[in-house]
Amino acid sequence: MIETIHVNLNNYSYNIYIGEYIFNNMFISSIFLKNKNNVLITNKKIEKKILKNKNQYFYKILNKIHYFSINDGENYKNLYEVEKIISFLLNNLYGRDLNLIALGGGVIGDITGFVASIFQRGVNFFQIPTTLLSQVDASIGGKAGVNHILGKNMIGSFWQPKGVFIDIKFLSTLPKKELLSGIAEIIKYAIVFDKIFFIWLENNLFKVLNLQKKELLYCIKKCCELKVKIIENDEKEIGNRVFLNLGHSFAHAIETFTGYGKWLHGNAVSVGIIMSSYLSFYLKYLKKSELLNIINIFNNIGLPIIGPSTMLPLDYLKLMMRDKKVINKNLRLVIPVSIGKVKLISSIKENILLDSITACQERRFFS
Template sequence: MNKIVEKLTVILGKRSYPIKIGSGIIKEDNIFWPLKPGDQAMLVTNKTLANLLKDKVFYHLRKSGIKIDQVILSDGEQYKTLNEMEVIISALLEKKHTRDTTLIALGGGVIGDLTGFAASVYQRGVRFIQIPTTLLSQVDASVGGKTSVNHLFGKNMIGSFWQPSSVIIDVDCLKTLPYNQLVSGMAEVIKYAIIFDESFFSWLEENIETILSLDYKAISYCIKKCCELKAKLISLDEREKNFRALLNLGHTYGHAIEVHAGYGNWLHGEAISAGIVMAARTSELLGNLEKNDFKRILMLLKRTGLPIKGPKNMSAASYIPYMMRDKKVISGEIRLVLPLSIGKAEIYSNIDKNIILSAIKDSQ
C-alpha cells in the first residue's frame, strides 16, 4: 500500500507549507493540496517527463476534479530562460487562467525554477505546487521559494522569492532518472552534511553505495534529512539576508563553471562538486580546514562518482569575472562559503585573490 512516509512543514507564518515524502504518492487522490475539486491548474513539465510521468499525474489531477491544462517545455539547463518562461505565460493567457489558478511544476530544478518564477509574476502572483522528480530538486531546489532563470552573463540572475503552496516528493520518480543525474543530485546532499552535520557526513560515507542503488530506506532518509535542514533555515532566513547563504557552499565556483562551459554541458551537481573541492581547498590554504577533513570530502565526492576537478580548458583566472558577478558579492568583494570542519561552515569576505586562484589551480 502506498503511504506518505513523512510530512514536514516549512514554517513561514500564513505562508507555511507542507513537504510530503513517500513512495507512489503522486498516484494518490487528494495529494495535490491545496487544490480542491473545481479548481483551475496548469501542469508544467518537459518533453522527457511528458513521456515518463505526465499522464499519471494528469490522470490523478483530473480524477480529483481539477480543471487541468498543460504546457510542455524543452528539457535542459540551456532552456532555463526568459523565452521558456514566456511560453508558460502565453499558455496561461491562451487558456484564460485567472488569478486563482495554480501552477504545478513536474520536473527537476529547471522546471521548478521556471514554474515558480512564472507563478510569481503571472497576474502579480499565483499559487504553485512543486512535484520534484530529480534527487537534486527533491533535496534542495524544490524547497525554499528561490525561483529564477539564467542569463548569458550569469546563472540565476533573474528571479524572485516565491514560496510554493506544497511540495510533493515521490521517491519512485528517481527510478526514471539517468544514473549521472542521480549522482549529480548527491552533490547537494553532501553539501548539507559538510555545512551542518558531521554525523550525517559519516552516515553518507558508510552508506553511499546503498543510496546510489536507490535503496528506499536510505534514499528516503537522505531526502528527509536535507529537507529538514533546509526547512529550518528558510524559517529563520527566508530571503538569504545571512545564514541561508551557507547553502551556497561550492556554488560561487560551480556557477562559474556552468556559465563558462555553456549551460547544460556540466550538470549542476557536477559543477557544485568541483566547486566544493575548490572551497575546501581555499579553506585549507587559509589554515581553517584540517588536511584530514579535506581528504574525507574529496574521497566521498570521488566515491559518489562526482568530479573533483574543474574543466581542463578553464584557466583559474577565467573564474574570477564570473565570481565577481555572484549574487553574494558586496561592494566589489567576493564572499565565499568555506567549510571550517565537516559539519561547520562560515561566510568569508576579503580573501586574498591569490589564495582563491591557488585553490582553483590545485583543483584543475
C-alpha cells in the same frame, strides 16, 4: 506512509509530503484533481517519460491536468521560455486564481516558480520534483528564477510554493548521472551542518544511489529538514541561508562558462565544494585529513573533483565577481572550516583565490 514536514513561514507556510506512491493518497490526489485552474508545467522529456506513460501509477492523476511543455535543459531556463509559458496562460485565459504545478527537476521548478511570482503579479504554485536534486534541494525554500547569459539565476524572486510533493517513485525514471548529480547536494548538507550525517553518507551513499527505499527516504527527509530549519529563520538569505551556497560560486562559474546544461548542476557543485574546501585548507582553516575526507566522498561515488580543463583560474574569478554574494565589488565565499561547520569569508585576495584554484586543477590536494 507519507511523512509531512511543515515549513513555518507565517502567511506563506506550507507542507512537504515525502513518500512512495503518494499520489494514491486521497487528500493529495484531490489537490490535483479538484481544481479547474491547475496548469502543470513540465518539459518534453518528462511529458513522455512520466506524464504520458500509462505504465506509471501516477498517470491516472497527472494525465488529467491541463499542461504545457517547454524544452528540456538548463539552457532553456531563460526569459524567453518564461514569456512562452505566460503566452500559453494568457491565450487560455487563465487569471489570478490559477495554480501552477511544476513537474520536473530544478529547471522546471525554478522557472515555474518564477512564472508564478510574476504572472499577473503572483499566483499559487505547487512543486512535484522528479529528480533527486530537486527533491532534496531545489523544490524547497522558494528560490525561483532563470539564468542570464552573464550569470546563473541572476533573474528571480523568492516565491514560496503552497506545497511540495516528493515521490521516490519518480527517481526510477532517472538516468544514473542525474541521480549522481543529486548526491552532490546531499553531501553538501552534511558538510555544512552535520558531521554524523556525513559519516552516515560515507557508509550508505551507494544504497541511496541504488534507490534502496529505507536509506533513500531517510536521506531525502534529512536534507529537507536541514533546509527547512534554515529557511524558517532566514527566508530571504540575509543571514545563515547563505551557507547553503557552499561551492555554488565556483559551480555557477563552471555552468556559465561551459554553457548552461553542459555540466550537470550537481557535478559543478561537487567541484565547487572541493575548491572551497581546498581554499579553506590553504587559508589554514580546514585540516588536511578533513579535506581528504571531503574529496574522497565525492570521488568514491563517481562525482567529478576537478573542473573543465578548458577553464582557467582567471575565468573563474571573472565570473565569480558577478556572484550574488558580491557586495561592494567584494567577493564573499562560504568555506567549510570543519566537516559540519562552515563560515562566510570576504576580502579574499585575488592571488590566493587564483593559487587555490590552480592547485585544485592540478590535483595538488593528493600530494
